[in-house]
Amino acid sequence: MLNINLTNQFNKTVSKTTALTSLYPNSDFKRTSVPQDKISWSVPWPDYIPVDYTAPSILKGPVWADPPIGSTDFTPRYEKDGKVECQHHNGKYDVVDRYPRNHIGCTGLKGRGLLGRWDPNHAADPIVTRWKSDRSGEIIMHPVSEKPVLQFISIKRLDCGEWAIPVGMVDPGEKLSVTLKWEFGEEALNFLQKSESVKKKKLQDKL
Structure with missing residues (x-):
């Protein structure tokens, strides 16, 4: 985060x-x-x-x-x-x-x-956010602005070393929801154990 x-x-x-x-x-x-x-x-x-x-x-x-x-x-x-x-x-x-x-x-x-x-x-960028909170669930305010602090999930790119939002290209005819789930799982959750075709098929079956 x-x-x-x-x-x-x-x-x-x-x-x-x-x-x-x-x-x-x-x-x-x-x-x-x-x-x-x-x-x-x-x-x-x-x-x-x-x-x-x-x-x-x-x-x-x-x-x-x-x-x-x-x-x-x-x-x-x-x-x-x-x-x-x-x-x-x-x-x-x-x-x-x-x-x-x-x-x-x-x-x-x-x-x-x-x-x-x-x-x-066409690309799909899954943006996952939450308000920063303590263990009790209370939202933490920024010490200077006194406003809530927004957290988001990012990944470190292998090609340039920069931090970025997970992103993937949408294949022709593919549902956007499938691309979003697939790219988030692959890039943010290291969902790389099984073949691409098997993973996409499972995601499609769940929709």
Whole structure:
């Protein structure tokens, strides 16, 4: 469990600036620097040349990943495609030179990075919280803010060593509740003794 002070405010501007200029995770590729006033696609920026990067593991063509743009057997529609939900909750994609544009604006990156799909990569993040309390069940107040302290379950990522909320990708046609239970059990409870297929089948049977 980790404690978080509810009075602390996260600086979104600093976070966004860092994300747009830092190295892409697990790579030596640095995004093209994007000034705050150039993020929106509505702002003219003829000199914008984003870094084209897709991770080698994605380029190997795992079964769950889309082929590269331009592949003869790949015609993305960016709508519901069989069991795969290819629409974005913010609306339709603007497609420019066959590439779908990120809804938030310029990111300094062209390509999928570590993501498999060109359209939304649906993920499930189980968030489990509780108010910090003593052994008798009484809620403990923060000594400075005098407000309740919220605790949440987090995991330490093996790839980067950072603390994070458990997360997993939703398979095509899979119920979100199955993904949530599976990922929480795998990442937070070390539920790794049995095969993936057996565990998912048991979870599905319980729904």
